[in-house]
Amino acid sequence: MGIAAFPDVDIDSSTGDAERNERMSSGNAEADYILGGGFPADSINIIMGHPGSGKTIFAEQLIFHNAGEGRPILYFTTLSEPLPKVVRYLQGFRFFDEMKLGTQVIYEDVGPQLAKEGAPALIPLLKDAIQTLSPKIIVIDSFKAVHDLAPSVAERRRMVYEMTALLTAYGTTAFLLGEYTEDDILLYPEFAVADGILELSRRRLGNRDERYFRVYKLRGSRYLEGAHAFRITDSGLDIYPRLVSPRIPEGYEPASERISMGVGGLDEMLGGGLWRGTTTLLGGPSGAGKTTIGLQFALEGARCGEPTLYMNFQENPTQLMRTIRGLGFDLEEAQAQGLDLVYASPVELQIDSIIVDMFRRIQQRGVRRLVIDALGDLASAATDPQRLHDYLYALVQHFAVSTITSVLNVETKGNTISGNGMQDAMSYLSDNVLLLTVEGEERTRRTLRVLKTRGSAHDTKVREVEISAAGLSILE
Amino acid sequence: MPSQHPDTRTLLIAERDQNVRELQQYFLGEAGFAVEFVDDGQAALERAQLIRPTLIVTEILLPKIDGLALCRRLRDDPLTRDIPVVVFSILAAAGRASEAGANAFLRKPFVESIFVTAIQELIAAQPTGAMEEQWA
Structure with a gap:
């Protein structure tokens, strides 16, 4: 019950519930x-x-x-x-x-x-x-x-x-x-x-x-x-709460700064690195090197002092730490520099809880770089394809508005990124699309190709890549 | 039966909602007031002139004469101009109630701790002389 006492009468509205909110x-x-x-x-x-x-x-x-x-x-x-x-x-x-x-x-x-x-x-x-x-x-x-x-x-x-x-x-x-x-x-x-x-x-x-x-x-x-x-x-x-697309702030302009992916030779293929705030879809079959590139991108962020979040549904924490150490990185140092490794079992995944948890971490830590490894796990957690599409669209918009540079790994069935509804949608939504391939019987041959970069010229050639103790790099 | 004589504890209430009436009757009765209800603004004006209650409570949405017009008519009449009036309405109309000459505005729904306290404080704020003169 609202109350208004007029000037000549002083009613003490603190008695009772006059201060109740609407x-x-x-x-x-x-x-x-x-x-x-x-x-x-x-x-x-x-x-x-x-x-x-x-x-x-x-x-x-x-x-x-x-x-x-x-x-x-x-x-x-x-x-x-x-x-x-x-x-x-x-x-x-x-x-x-x-x-x-x-x-x-x-x-x-x-x-x-x-x-x-x-x-x-x-x-x-x-x-x-x-x-x-x-x-x-x-x-x-x-x-x-x-x-x-x-x-x-x-x-x-x-x-x-x-x-x-x-x-x-x-x-x-x-x-x-x-x-x-x-x-x-x-x-x-x-x-x-x-x-x-x-x-x-x-x-x-x-x-x-x-x-x-x-x-x-x-x-x-x-x-x-x-x-x-x-x-x-x-x-x-x-x-x-269901993820919805953010409001685009007035005067919003995409960032004009380029950042390194931390992968030898890849920045040159991208015309000088990734534009900050862009989303990159990184596709490829199992064993092609997606997790390695994702980790290098994340560790490069930590090396530069950027709060970085690595959302991992593929390898358990012990496996991932071993992989990081195998690349010659000091995990404790990377974590001290701002790397946050988060693992969630795909069996227990509920897409809404994962997304909310991710955004809480992004807000709490002021995350600037993000890797999701891999989108397919989110897709399998989503029971409704349209709901998944809406989530992915909203995610990309949030990253753009918040100037978070993201790499979203997606496992392909072969050496192509199309033919799957979610992958097609993400190819369209993403600013950049990279495709790793792996083939060969006697000798494994891996390649990387830049399929798309929004707002940038890029190398159109298929480049052979090498995975060594130092990570993945582009061969000449 | 309503009193024909001034009663320092009689309140005149113009209200049509039976549930609100019951709440007012109960909680004002608990606080020691006698309450007389009327259904419309015309009846409220006539009863006010006749019994000159301690205080008048009125809804705005009333037939014949609405609550705001009632306030103005009460203020124009020397017999009733000093009776404090509380507008108690479902409408958010504090400004209009003030302009019409009400002493206070309370927004529905009914909360006894606010309603009864406001009435007690308005009555306490009336100059004693004015009250006595009013009853003379």
């Missing part, structure tokens, strides 16, 4: 980002999803975050789960604070009364709670269970109307949890009156599950559309 945090920074800054204060929101989708955990994370001095938070459990069961599992989460229970967070099991008196009993229960507790947040878990108690459509609608009128008149933010499906949005009247609708969903993918957080509706908010992956941890929901 938006209420969910207690989850990533969810708040997706919601456009949190939930609108004094709104009515539905959190829908199948059993086990994370609805209750999300609501509990929210209430314990917002519990504090002043008005308490009321959590009505209805017919879906008995109160002792709710509280027993709640204790396993780090946000749970026993000191807040019973004073700042009040759980009430209204299931028995609703079972006895039916859905209309909810309204007097709410009125009584408002008069006796003055709750700033009310959660009803499950509201669908209450709804299903009403014997007729007319009674359901009346109950929803009366509840909405009451919750709109009183300054409280309400969350109605329920095991609704997408089809229910058109059928149940509570969806028409809700200010916000969130869905938590789960999809089986082989031996693992993928969970998604989606906002269907949030009045008065610029929210981030689409499906955002999440995991449930002992901290609550760990959400990975």
